[in-house]
Amino acid sequence: MNKQLQKLIESIEPVSQEKISKTTLYLDTLTKPPGSLGKLEDIAIQLAGITNQEAPQVSPPGILVFAADHGIVEEGVSAFPQEVTVQMIRNFLDGGAAINVFARQIGAELQVVDVGAADEVEDKRLVSKKIAAGTRNFLKTDAMTEEQMEAAVLAGTESAEAMIARGIKCLILGEMGIGNTTAASALVSVLAGCSVDQAVGYGTGISNEVKQHKRNVIEEAVKRRNPDNSAPLDVLKKLGGYEIAAITGAILAAAKVKIPVILDGFICTSGAIVASRLNEHVKDYLFAGHVSQEQGHQFALEDIGLEPLLELGLKLGEGTGAALAFPMLEAAVRMRNEMATFDKAGVTNK
Ligand SMILES: O=C(O)c1ccc[n+]([C@@H]2O[C@H](COP(=O)([O-])O)[C@@H](O)[C@H]2O)c1
């Protein structure tokens, strides 16, 4: 394995049990019946553990949207044509996509990173870390070479490190890539141990007939590629995508420096499964923003052991569900940091 990547994986430490215990006790001194803020309390406790701070901050948040194309679209597995990936990249840069709206709403910096779009987008606002013009068709050959897979993971790492260096306190992840639900379904079926049938969904809106075809393509491809399910990077290289690999790398980078990560939908979570397999502590740095309509998402979340913060029937991607969940993290830290204690407010405790 690439030395830099190996070092990164080994550098991730467990979250702080001391801060978790301290915060658990402290929350019961605040002016509310114990446990009355429910999951918000769990979030505050987890954030203290992640950041190793008694008074954690999650603002400002930053959003990374990784974009890439997929050779597997040749098999007719998406409702939309491949050119939509670069068209949406332009839309992100012009501020007109859903994620732009939600980024503005939460005051987040939004960066779009091309890690493998099929065409060129000449625009200074786009971060170009293109590994190749789309993956290869994984029904016919491995999606990526080992070098390409590692370069894509490290492109995600670098993107996250740069954002963290600019001062973001919470990393929100998203993706764009026509065909990427097929890659994510293949990954999840191998790594999460669910059937291809359970991992496959409607993506951007295919018919039942096309969904059946998508299932058959994935089943055949997994058989042919024969990935080693105890080697997550082998599975990623054979079946994944550049944006999925970049998401894996971004998660590792954030966990290394104790920055919380909010995952978006199914594709994002598939990258998180890979990261979680590389280091057992990674999962404790992750929040699942929502559970998507894509049916494999629930299996993917269960595999990591994550409970979604929201269930809104979304199936868009881009980081939208993660950005929408961010205010829950902000509320949790404000609760921890701003509420009065029983003592201070002169309220009688039981
Ligand atoms: O986030 C999700 O759970 C999600 C579910 C379905 C579709 N998407 C988005 O739709 C695209 C992939 O869909 P498809 O049908 O082309 O594989 C890609 O750009 C994703 O961001 C995203």
Ligand SMILES: Cc1cc2nc[nH]c2cc1C
């Ligand atoms: C229009 C469109 C927008 C998207 N955003 C993320 N995936 C997408 C797929 C399509 C087709």
